[in-house]
Amino acid sequence: KNQVEQSPQSLIILEGKNCTLQCNYTVSPFSNxxxxxxxxxxxxxxxxxxxxxxxxxxxxRYTATLDADTKQSSxxxxxxxxxxxxxxxCVVSSGGYNKLxxxxxxxxxxxx
Amino acid sequence: xAGVSQSPSNKVTEKxxxxxxRCDPISGHTALYWYRQSLGQGLEFLIYFQGNxxxxxxxxxxxxxxxxxxxxxxxxxxxxxxxxEDSAVYLCASSPRDGRGNPYEQYFGPGTRLTVT
Numbered sequence: 001k002n003q004v005e006q007s008p009q010s011l012i013i014l015e016g017k018n019c020t021l022q023c024n025y026t027v028s029p030f031s032n033x034x035x036x037x038x039x040x041x042x043x044x045x046x047x048x049x050x051x052x053x054x055x056x057x058x059x060x061r062y063t064a065t066l067d068a069d070t071k072q073s074s075x076x077x078x079x080x081x082x083x084x085x086x087x088x089x090c091v092v093s094s095g096g097y098n099k100l101x102x103x104x105x106x107x108x109x110x111x112x
Numbered sequence: 113x114a115g116v117s118q119s120p121s122n123k124v125t126e127k128x129x130x131x132x133x134r135c136d137p138i139s140g141h142t143a144l145y146w147y148r149q150s151l152g153q154g155l156e157f158l159i160y161f162q163g164n165x166x167x168x169x170x171x172x173x174x175x176x177x178x179x180x181x182x183x184x185x186x187x188x189x190x191x192x193x194x195x196x197e198d199s200a201v202y203l204c205a206s207s208p209r210d211g212r213g214n215p216y217e218q219y220f221g222p223g224t225r226l227t228v229t
Contacts, residue, residue, distance in 0.1 A: 004154065043116070043203055043220025102154035
């Protein structure tokens, strides 16, 4: 069964600290992997999209990595800010524009 | 320009009633998706529209769920005889499938929170 597992479920860090969120997937075939940020009460917003051949992609303070061999991805947040408090969702596409498998998300809280 | 909009933002209904949820996609986007997000769960694909092609309804959980997209723009998701397990946030997304921009990108609306009492 195609699955996307994220860890941890929730995380609390202090402002200015770094953190890393994990995503493991068993989706096959694999097309691309994306990370979304979802603020409370809002729709998800795309942070990065990576295809099979890409190992890392950055978007400001967000850096995503992909290991297609081990089927693992991580999202690293540098110098966290209060506005980073949100849910971060890992999404894997198995091919086709309508074949997205969503993880349950990691809820990040950044405290002052 | 304007993003994806959804209405209403919140809907409380009694079990057994029908509800209609509306999605206005980004102008010019030819692909439109509906998802359901239950508490603590990942988004669940419901239905996909692409241009004038027949929609992919493979994610609809039962025949109580249906969706239309009129004129290739606005979409309505209808849930008949609502049940308590239908309570969730219903998200709509649109995507440009005309080659401009990133064809993989989906732009999400803020969602409609449905509560069935």
